[in-house]
Amino acid sequence: MTTTCLVVMGVSGSGKSTVARELADRLGWQMAEADEFHPEANIAKMRAGTPLTDDDREPWLRKLRDWITEHDEHGEDTVVACSALKRRYRDLLRESTARVRFVHLSGTGQVIGDRLAERSDHFMPPGLLGSQFDALEPLADDEDGTAVDVSGTPEQITDTALRALGLQEDAR
Template identity: 70%
Template sequence: MASTCLVVMGVSGAGKTTVAELIATRLGWRMAEADEFHPPANIEKMTAGTPLSDADRAPWLRAIRDWISERAAAGENAVVTCSALKRAYRDILRGATARVRFVHLCGTTETVGARLAERSGHFMPPSLLGSQFADLEPLSPDEDGVTVDVTQGPEQVTVTALTRLGLHP
């Protein structure tokens, strides 16, 4: 059976890391945080409040894709956080040698903005949230994944996502 990787996606502050950790724990899968794959130049740009361009994101997305393929080559299932805002970005991730499925954490600007404002110790400033919502292309019906409303809270979001994906611990 081919390996599977769940990409927990959405704008910054949607709860990707929290939900990915819960999913990984429940399924016993390895987890990675996409922020760890950013080159220093990307982190510097975001810290300065400058949105990343598609060219900035390309090597980052390829590194995540390659990590997914490495997990598949090792026969492992995995979970990774990644904003994956545009379909073109998701297409890069789908180039991995695993079955790549998406969990889109969806919320309003107000809900996510409030969460982002309370978060500390992250290089992504709240001022960039608008650019993320502007870039966001929701999952299309032909993409393998589910969209889950984040107002349910992390535990319920996790249960809803796993149930709708047909994945059971």
């Protein structure tokens, strides 16, 4: 039986990690933070304020895809916090054997910029937010997922995502 992986996607500061943790806790699913899959060279580039290229991201996304597949092979549903800004990045994640669905956390540059300004424990500097919005390709109609506005609380955002994906009854 194929499992499901929910990829909580969006620009830095949109709340991916928080919402992914909330989803994983409610559903009782395994969770991964995609930032932990980055090689040190990628982290160093971002800390220096240099946006990653597609070539930088490809091995990182492949590693994440393989993690999803490994958990699918063990019958484990998963939740992943991952920017997945471009369609081709999401296509690569969909190469997993699991059913990969997306929760796009969307919000204005002002709301997300304010959140980023309050963070001090992350390697992504607020100066790169513009490059993330420039790269963002919202979910297309043929992609399995939903967009959720980030103006609510993490609990409200999670409730909305679960309802939109038809998973509210799976929540524990």
